[in-house]
Amino acid sequence: MTDTSKILSLFRSELVVVNVGPKSFADVLEKQGYKSLQVDWKPAAGGDKRMQELLDYLGGY
Amino acid sequence: MTVPEKVAEANKRVIDIMTKARPVWTDVRPAIDAVPGMERNLILIPGPPIEVKELPIPLKTAVCGAACHDGLAKNVDEAWEMVLRGEIKIAPSQDYNCGNAASSVMSASMPVFVVEDKTSGGAGYCVPHPGSNPRVLRWGIYGEDVEENLRFIRGDYAEVLGEAVRKSGGIDLVRILSKTAGMGDENHNRQPAASMALALELVPYLLDVQHPARDRVIKEICANDRFFLHVMMAGVEAVMQKAKEEPYSTVMVGMGGNGVEFGIQVAATGNKWYTTPAPKISGIFLKPTTTEDDLLGYLGDSCVTEVWGLGGMSAIAGPAYLRMTGGTFRDAKERTEKARQVSLGEHNFAPIPWDDYRGFPVGVDIRKVVGLNILPISHGGSALKTGGQAGAGAAELPMEVFKKAVEGVANEVKRMEGEE
Numbered sequence: 001m002t003d004t005s006k007i008l009s010l011f012r013s014e015l016v017v018v019n020v021g022p023k024s025f026a027d028v029l030e031k032q033g034y035k036s037l038q039v040d041w042k043p044a045a046g047g048d049k050r051m052q053e054l055l056d057y058l059g060g061y
Numbered sequence: 062m063t064v065p066e067k068v069a070e071a072n073k074r075v076i077d078i079m080t081k082a083r084p085v086w087t088d089v090r091p092a093i094d095a096v097p098g099m100e101r102n103l104i105l106i107p108g109p110p111i112e113v114k115e116l117p118i119p120l121k122t123a124v125c126g127a128a129c130h131d132g133l134a135k136n137v138d139e140a141w142e143m144v145l146r147g148e149i150k151i152a153p154s155q156d157y158n159c160g161n162a163a164s165s166v167m168s169a170s171m172p173v174f175v176v177e178d179k180t181s182g183g184a185g186y187c188v189p190h191p192g193s194n195p196r197v198l199r200w201g202i203y204g205e206d207v208e209e210n211l212r213f214i215r216g217d218y219a220e221v222l223g224e225a226v227r228k229s230g231g232i233d234l235v236r237i238l239s240k241t242a243g244m245g246d247e248n249h250n251r252q253p254a255a256s257m258a259l260a261l262e263l264v265p266y267l268l269d270v271q272h273p274a275r276d277r278v279i280k281e282i283c284a285n286d287r288f289f290l291h292v293m294m295a296g297v298e299a300v301m302q303k304a305k306e307e308p309y310s311t312v313m314v315g316m317g318g319n320g321v322e323f324g325i326q327v328a329a330t331g332n333k334w335y336t337t338p339a340p341k342i343s344g345i346f347l348k349p350t351t352t353e354d355d356l357l358g359y360l361g362d363s364c365v366t367e368v369w370g371l372g373g374m375s376a377i378a379g380p381a382y383l384r385m386t387g388g389t390f391r392d393a394k395e396r397t398e399k400a401r402q403v404s405l406g407e408h409n410f411a412p413i414p415w416d417d418y419r420g421f422p423v424g425v426d427i428r429k430v431v432g433l434n435i436l437p438i439s440h441g442g443s444a445l446k447t448g449g450q451a452g453a454g455a456a457e458l459p460m461e462v463f464k465k466a467v468e469g470v471a472n473e474v475k476r477m478e479g480e481e
Contacts, residue, residue: 046434051464054471058311059065061432 064309064474071309075328076406076424078304079312079369083179084296085231089189089223091215093169096157096186102133105154105167107362108319109334113144113151117320117357119164119201119448124151126203127168130211137203154362155315156332158302159186160294162363163442163450164201164320171211172219176234176295178303185298189214189222190291192281201448217274218281225266232262234296235410237289242411247379248293249363249372250440250453255289290363297369305331308477311470312405313425316368316458318359320444325462327427329470337461342443344386344454351451359456360444370408370423373440373455374400378413378421382440386454396438396455397422403429403437427470430463 017036019026026036044061045051055061062070092099099105104124106116116124125140128149134140143149154161161167165188173186191197191214196207226232237258244254260283267279282288304314307328315326324336339358366372376383376396383393397416401407404422412418425437436457443451475481 042434045431048431048464051431051467054467055428055432057064057471058428058467058474059068061426061428 064478067309068311068474071307071328072312072405072424072426075304075307075310075312075314078181078307079300079423080406080408081180082235082300082369084176084185084234084293084299085179086174086176086226086234086292086296087231088175089172089219089226090175091169091219092159092167092171092173092186092188095173095175096159096167098157099169100150101131101169102148103150103152103169104128105157105159105161106151106319107154107161107163107165107360108317108339109322109324109336110153111151111319111321115321116151117360118446119357119360119444120166120320122201122203122448123164123166123198124149126198126207126211127166127171129203130208130215131168131170133168153317153332153334155298155301155317155326155365157186158184158298160291160298160317160362160365161188162190162291162294163199163361164444164448165199165361170215172215172223174292174295176292176299177231178296178299181300181303183299183302183304185295185300185302187291187295187298189218190285190287192285193287195450200444200450213274217272218278221267221270221272221275221278222282224270224272225263228266228269229263232259232292234293237262239410242378243414245379245381247372247376247382247440249290249366250442251379251382252289252293253286255293256286259289259292290366293371294363294365297365297371300369301365304328309474311426311428311467313368313427313466316364316439317362318364320357320360323359323459323462325427325458325466327466327470330466330473333469335462335465335469337459337465340456340459342441342452342454342456344443344452346443346452347450351445355445355447356451357444357446359441361441364439364441367437367439368425370400370404370406370421373438374404374423374425375413375421376438376440377416378411382453386440386452388455399435400425400437402433402435405429427463427466430458431460431467434460436460 125137128140310328
């Protein structure tokens with residue numbers, strides 16, 4: 001028989017949301033009483049694909 | 062070696078040049094004798110290249126004033142006609158290892174500070190700071206009184222100062238910066254401590270000069286708390302000369318504005334400019350009647366000091382400048398932190414006591430600026446469209462120049478790799 005206790009304990013524990021992207025997504029959850037962790041991440045070169053290619057060519061940053 | 066390895070090695074060499082530099086002020090000589098490539102009918106201007114017809118009013122005034130000062134034309138109208146016909150040429154100062162602050166220009170007969178980097182062997186040049194009088198060529202103003210002061214600087218001032226500097230055997234600018242560490246200078250827009258320390262080294266030699274104008278020259282220098290800036294600009298240009306000879310390096314080695322366009326230079330492509338419309342300086346105005354509409358875009362090469370880690374890059378070293386221009390201590394810290402995130406090196410000669418004795422960040426990597434999307438902030442004085450100083454403050458460097466520079470350096474590297 002499959003042991004479901006681990007997964008059930010995860011579902012029954014306090015919810016903490018890891019937010020990657022705009023902080024406003026996490027703000028909404030926090031207003032409803034949930035905890036969140038904001039990941040400090042931005043797309044390379046502000047998402048500019050041409051720049052990403054050139055930066056890779058020059059060894060990254 | 063792969064391209065990334067070549068870039069990493071070239072960047073290491075450039076950071077070594079920048080952090081191990083010992084710029085030493087050795088002489089004061091006429092530009093025509095000191096500056097390689099200088100010509101009698103050439104006037105060097107701040108910032109990137111510009112068509113003469115596009116010159117903003119302050120620079121046009123300064124160029125024509127300098128032409129009269131050098132005897133190239135009888136009056137400013139004749140000078141402008143000669144500029145339009147190409148008989149008087151203009152070129153970016155930084156292409157000649159020179160810097161021209163604000164609306165300053167350099168003509169053949171003007172005296173220049175000669176600074177040599179004793180480590181790399183480079184040399185750089187800058188005209189003297191004219192003092193606190195607001196009516197100066199440096200702010201795009203020309204007239205009989207300005208001409209009289211230019212003649213004094215070319216004559217007695219340069220003779221006395223040159224003799225004193227030669228007698229001193231050279232004044233080490235890193236020593237000045239070390240001695241004044243923790244005295245509140247950020248060394249671009251605020252340098253009273255460095256100017257005093259420089260005077261302290263210079264005055265004994267000035268007192269040994271036998272010249273009827275000696276005392277006047279001593280008064281001029283000791284009353285000018287911005288005197289150090291132009292010596293330091295020549296020093297930075299001395300350091301950057303060799304940094305510009307490092308293919309594959311993505312480190313910024315020059316920047317400046319001509320009021321219309323702002324540009325940067327990168328080690329891998331030497332004197333090539335990457336430009337965009339000049340941003341305006343935000344901060345304070347000297348007169349309450351001035352508005353942002355009165356402002357010219359970024360003007361001057363004094364920001365070469367920033368290329369070497371001074372000014373906005375080490376804003377936390379001079380927080381009083383932030384206070385004066387409407388910022389806070391936290392803003393100062395943030396500016397330096399931004400610079401640290403995009404810089405590859407750190408100076409060790411002037412640790413900042415209230416910043417855990419960290420040094421000035423140095424060597425902005427264009428890849429980091431673009432990749433991390435973090436814009437360094439430069440300090441600067443602002444100019445009025447009609448001439449004269451508007452105020453002082455800071456400007457975020459425009460992303461566009463860094464993106465163009467990444468494109469330009471990648472193209473140059475591909476060319477060197479035979480990939481194009």
